Amino acid sequence: MNELNSGNYKNSEKLFNSLLRLLKTMKGNPKIVSIRNLTFNNLSCVYKRTGKVKEAQKLLEKALKLEEEDSEIVPYNIDLNVSDLHSKKFGISD
DSSP, rough: HHHHHHOOOOHHHHHHHHHHHHEEEHHHHHHHHHHHHHHHHHHHHHHHHHTTTTHHHHHHHHHHHHHHHHHHOOOSHHHHHHHHHHHTTTTOOO
């Protein structure tokens, strides 16, 4: 998250994608599913900030689907990121 918060989006993207590849190999643990969900959410923030709106939307859809399928997943305000993404997509600002 430090890389993301500091604006180092290229490195953030690499780190989050590496984490997703690792997490994909670790199935069966609800905590891993929650971490994977959080990583989808964080990577979507990178994509949103770098103008990759379609990629961000795909990741948020995956995260929402995981939340729907597994009641043990900790929600990470993904719905707020979806709303923010849609407002940016349609030119709506705060």
